[in-house]
Amino acid sequence: MATLTNSLDRLLGYQLRRASTVMMADLARELAELDMRPAEVTTLLVIAENPDCSQSEVGEALSIKRANMVPIISRLMDRDLVARTRVDGRSHALRVTAAGEAVVREAWARIAMHEARFTDQLDSARLDALIAVLQVIRDAQRAD
């Protein structure tokens, strides 16, 4: 099968998408062993770092819409990884449970392995520069 030419390879957006897909697939495989999805894990980690935060705050930090946070938090609570207590009539304070803390540690370990699989091929100066540039792109989000 002949290899096709593909000028999309010169595009930032396209390369970003391809690279991101590859890393996401690897991460998903890694986290599947904890029976967790990437979005659940990121949510759990943010709650661990910010005890008593609210659902909206987590969503804001991760760019996950309020509506989409609901099933994520539900699943975390069903598994007793996260607990919440009412703060006022609208919002809850989220906290990671003891069982949750164990998963947090496991997840970080797996994430570290996953990251290393890719960053090992990059020198650390290049890596830092890359992450900085990605942050710029991320922040270029259109307000509309």
Add this chain to the structure above:
Amino acid sequence: MATLTNSLDRLLGYQLRRASTVMMADLARELAELDMRPAEVTTLLVIAENPDCSQSEVGEALSIKRANMVPIISRLMDRDLVARTRVDGRSHALRVTAAGEAVVREAWARIAMHEARFTDQLDSARLDALIAVLQVIRDAQRAD
């Protein structure tokens, strides 16, 4: 609403995902005006660059599975942007129609505008370095 701390921001995979999502959303908005989805457009552009290629070849070039190519090609053919002729009992030769060529030009123009919106904030040395690094990550795909 307090801003939460988020050490995920230091992770390559996470930043990649966020940046990619932002660019994809922008691209989707841009291409929606042609009533096309990103995957359809990339497919169309690859066919334009490689007349008489097969569906599998396009899929290979774009990392789209054979099964997922089917509805994409169907839609392109329904809109008469792509035509195919039987090559042998199994495969077809794909070509962009005249109408398709017009869309190809439109799409490239829109993609250029989309890309510029992000690359304008980067100097070109940084950009080339970024694209090169992304290619490395992309190629790090696990064989399994």
Add this chain to the structure above:
DNA sequence: CCGGGATTGCTATCGGCGATAGCTGTTCTA
């Protein structure tokens, strides 16, 4: 102090894209 706007969490539903399993028919090859 009260009424209207903002906030929080929620339901329901859609859209896009990737993945898998498995089928048919065809072609290649040992």
Add this chain to the structure above:
DNA sequence: TAGAACAGCTATCGCCGATAGCAATCCCGG
């Protein structure tokens, strides 16, 4: 010529993002 490999296809699932709209609650300015 039989079995492996290949091309296209159906059907279906999973994950993530987005929208529209609801109910309860809170907050603030008049």
